[in-house]
Amino acid sequence: MKKATNESVIIARHINTFLNEYVPSQKTHSSHTLKSYQYALALYIEFLENKKGISTEKLCSECFCRTIIEEWLQWLMELRGCSPETCNNRLASLRVFLKYLGSREISLLYLYEEATRIQRKKEVRKKIKGMSKKAVQALLSVPNLSTKTGRRDLALMIIIYSTAARIDEILSLKTQQLNLDAQKPSVIIIGKGNKIRTLYLLPKAVVHLKKYLREFHGDNPNPGAYVFIQGTLEYMEK
Template sequence: MKKPNKEAVAFSRHINDWLTVYVPTVQSSSAHTVKNHHDALSLFLHFITQVKGLDARTFSFKLLERQVIEEWILWLKNDRKNSSETCNNRLASIRAFIKYLSEKDVSLTYLACESAQIPRQRSVRKKVEGLSKNAVKALLNAPDTNTSTGRRDLVFLILMYGTAARIDEVLSMKIQHLHLHASKPYATIIGKGNKVRTLYLLPKVVAHLEKYIVEFHPTQLDPDSYVFYSRIKGTSTKMTQPAIAKRLHKYAAVANGECPEVPLNLHAHQIRHAKASHWLEDGMNIVQISFLLGHADVKTTMVYLDITTEQEEKALATIENEKDREIPKKWKKAPQSFAELCGLRVIK
């Protein structure tokens, strides 16, 4: 490769910092998220070098302008035959990176504004296949508790269903995040964007966790050790999502024989969705469910659970009742200048 220009060097440095430092520590601890961002940027670089015929000598940040990104999205859709959902995921990754760039270099702020205006591809949202309570019961009966692996997997399933946590949230849980001897036992969950939330644990979950810790953490507890771990060459490491997926498929096949409602291609997210649906069936308010799921917006939960119009009205009424509307607004006045809109100091 011939000597790159200054913008290409800066671009590569920002990519490295974003993928290896910012995303894993600030945006998300999920390896899956990092991989998605990495794939999106790799495809974008492939597009500008192999399709548009540019290289590190001719690179310019102008290649991140709206017109080029829209051309890239169409290339993904038409040439690579990516689905609308995949195109939208790639677009989200590029937007996140450009936003990061704009925070590092104010002269690139316009790129973030442009990318935010790029419309998403229209797609039909795939409904998550639910699990009935009978299906969940059959699934929990599937692990062989005569083996240590079966006992571990049972506790993992009980914790996932009991908290409706995301799979990576459970896999990332460490001993220090469990508070089993508090007056009201709870677990601290580190969610997307490193957002922290507290989930209280029911007695059944606590009892299984206590037995599990005695068996799988028999020596003095290390607060930084993972609750669920794999042993590789004598070292305890974080369990991987593919390993859990393999176990779930095995138990789904067993549970399907007892309850045909258990899908053979079961994935972890269906357990989370099932618990949220069961909370709703049991009369829990949408706002409470939204908090427990770690959703930033209650409307996300409404879409997630296919909430009816009537249920949506009740939820919104809970968020803001008549008294709330009479409370004076506490947020700041609207920005009076473009500089304020950009979060900059107004120079007088």
């Protein structure tokens, strides 16, 4: 493989910027997502060094070609004992980085395009067992409704139950994303990859949300304010 001093510096710089600036700036990405990206890239670098003999000083575009990525996935399964689901998650993380890299270095965009053509590992679908009605009622009875924090937590739990959205998606909600007075009340969720979807709300969830908004945001909520806040109009962390 050719010497790639200049490319290694460029790629290393973009890895640093991707992990330390780009991902943390995306509100839809939780700390767990960041750790997943970090771990996937660390595993890829480990594979390149230990199995391909390519040090970080010799990183180049060829290191991220389709053939090497497929070898990496095989290495994850055979030597590290990763499940197909884990391999797919690692591949997804690497694709996100390559997409970012291509957006910054247009000449490297083809790496992302090649990576999207790699087939995912076949996963064994697991049957998901939901919570019983009794268990849900027990969970919703935990918040202390005599306190402001308890009433906020109940509203938060109800909307999570009603929409089945991720916790980070709910915490990043802004009041302008709520359509509570529509014929079919709904909430606009911005998920991973900035994908937008509309989720309809149960009547009970609408009642609790309206009550919560009046108490925490007043009669005229700021459209740009986060729905779920702490004591002040401050973004609520997980």
